[in-house]
Amino acid sequence: MKRYIILGGGIAALSAAEAIRQNDPSGLIVLLTDEPALPYTRPALTKQLLTEITAGELAVKNAAWYDAPGRDILVLTGRRVAAVDAAQKTVHLADGLVFPYDKLVYALGARCFIPPFAGSDRENVVAVRTAGDAQRVRELARTAKSAVVIGGGVLGLEAAWALRQGGLAVTVIEFEQRIMARQIDAEAANHIAEAMAAQGVTLLTGASAASLEDSGLHLTDGRLLPADLVVVSAGVRANAEIAAAAGIRVERKIVVDERMATSAPDIYAAGDCAVYGVSYALWAEASEMGRVAGVNAAGGDAVYRCVPRPLHFSGFGTELFAIGDPGLDPAKVYEVGRMPGARYYSADDRIVGAVLTGDVSRAAEVEQLVLES
Numbered sequence: 001m002k003r004y005i006i007l008g009g010g011i012a013a014l015s016a017a018e019a020i021r022q023n024d025p026s027g028l029i030v031l032l033t034d035e036p037a038l039p040y041t042r043p044a045l046t047k048q049l050l051t052e053i054t055a056g057e058l059a060v061k062n063a064a065w066y067d068a069p070g071r072d073i074l075v076l077t078g079r080r081v082a083a084v085d086a087a088q089k090t091v092h093l094a095d096g097l098v099f100p101y102d103k104l105v106y107a108l109g110a111r112c113f114i115p116p117f118a119g120s121d122r123e124n125v126v127a128v129r130t131a132g133d134a135q136r137v138r139e140l141a142r143t144a145k146s147a148v149v150i151g152g153g154v155l156g157l158e159a160a161w162a163l164r165q166g167g168l169a170v171t172v173i174e175f176e177q178r179i180m181a182r183q184i185d186a187e188a189a190n191h192i193a194e195a196m197a198a199q200g201v202t203l204l205t206g207a208s209a210a211s212l213e214d215s216g217l218h219l220t221d222g223r224l225l226p227a228d229l230v231v232v233s234a235g236v237r238a239n240a241e242i243a244a245a246a247g248i249r250v251e252r253k254i255v256v257d258e259r260m261a262t263s264a265p266d267i268y269a270a271g272d273c274a275v276y277g278v279s280y281a282l283w284a285e286a287s288e289m290g291r292v293a294g295v296n297a298a299g300g301d302a303v304y305r306c307v308p309r310p311l312h313f314s315g316f317g318t319e320l321f322a323i324g325d326p327g328l329d330p331a332k333v334y335e336v337g338r339m340p341g342a343r344y345y346s347a348d349d350r351i352v353g354a355v356l357t358g359d360v361s362r363a364a365e366v367e368q369l370v371l372e373s
């Protein structure tokens with residue numbers, strides 16, 4: 001009987017476990033996560049930030065699913081992985097337990113990056129990655145009147161909208177000169193900025209935090225913002241240190257091939273901690289990477305295909321959809337097809353990207369168009 005150990009309790013880990021079972025009906029499958037809950041729908045955290053909802057209620061699969069006869073996937077929650085010994089083929093937990101493995105899937109995901117401003121370690125600064133982080137925001141929001149969101153990406157804007165709907169005075173600060181500068185065109189960024197203003201949310205671009213004090217959040221340009229609560233959404237860092245310490249090739253993320261194999265024998269990696277080609281750090285991507293890792297760990301043959309992943313945002317009374325390259329490569333010459341609330345970008349005789357704002361009802365069709373072009 002083969003022993004499969006899966007590190008992590010996110011969607012990549014769950015997909016890997018499911019794929020292993022589909023390809024090996026009798027192997028031992030153990031999933032190790034430091035979170036107290038079964039894998040849950042992480043994307044819901046910022047979308048429903050102020051809604052009292054537990055990780056259990058967001059569970060992707062309930063406990064009965066893991067225990068079902070013939071599936072038998074053992075999830076050990078509250079277990080912190082400390083090290084992997086690739087030569088001995090063992091996983092070491094912080095509590096001293098050691099698990100030998102035949103095949104290992106490394107799916108430890110990513111953690112939020114906190115910019116190093118003075119006071120970033122204060123109690124009222126939260127970066128939302130886990131259900132526990134969202135719970136902390138809810139507790140702080142009970143008494144907070146003002147909030148600053150650091151980072152104008154999709155997750156930051158989702159958090160800002162949730163806090164605004166909760167009645168807080170919200171300011172979003174964005175380091176770049178416009179929001180989502182690497183994902184959407186300037187017109188879409190303006191559209192969102194206008195929608196934010198209409199909902200009473202202040203957006204400050206070209207702005208960065210200097211220090212958080214009792215008086216509020218000081219910006220590097222000297223401005224002071226009221227900030228009972230600070231939500232940081234400034235990107236993520238892969239949890240790849242344990243892999244690097246085990247001698248696995250890491251270049252910020254764990255480098256994997258199209259079969260999700262790492263540089264170490266019998267160790268696969270998937271999800272936000274790993275990179276193959278272009279990495280978007282999105283749910284569907286982590287899920288598919290996990291599936292491919294699981295199939296191959298169990299002796300099957302699956303390959304991962306990189307595809308452009310779309311961006312969706314809903315908030316401030318509007319919606320945004322973008323896919324591919326919306327005219328952002330200065331080295332390219334684009335032709336732009338314009339329709340109300342829609343732009344299609346073509347280069348080298350193919351449609352390379354598109355952006356929809358307001359009415360996104362044709363998103364699926366547009367996605368297909370770009371992917372098949």
Ligand SMILES: Cc1cc2nc3c(=O)[nH]c(=O)nc-3n(C[C@H](O)[C@H](O)[C@H](O)COP(=O)(O)OP(=O)(O)OC[C@H]3O[C@@H](n4cnc5c(N)ncnc54)[C@H](O)[C@@H]3O)c2cc1C
Nearest residue numbers: 008009010011012034043081108109271272281282283286
């Ligand atoms: C708030 C939020 C909203 C999002 N919204 C969207 C969205 O709308 N659409 C979309 O496509 N994507 C979204 N994403 C991104 C998406 O959720 C991630 O890409 C996906 O969850 C990555 O899955 P993963 O399994 O690779 O990693 P993770 O989900 O990060 O799972 C890794 C797991 O490993 C655990 N772990 C880490 N280190 C250790 C250790 N040493 N020992 C034991 N366990 C450990 C972690 O606690 C975690 O449970 C969102 C992400 C967040 C945080």
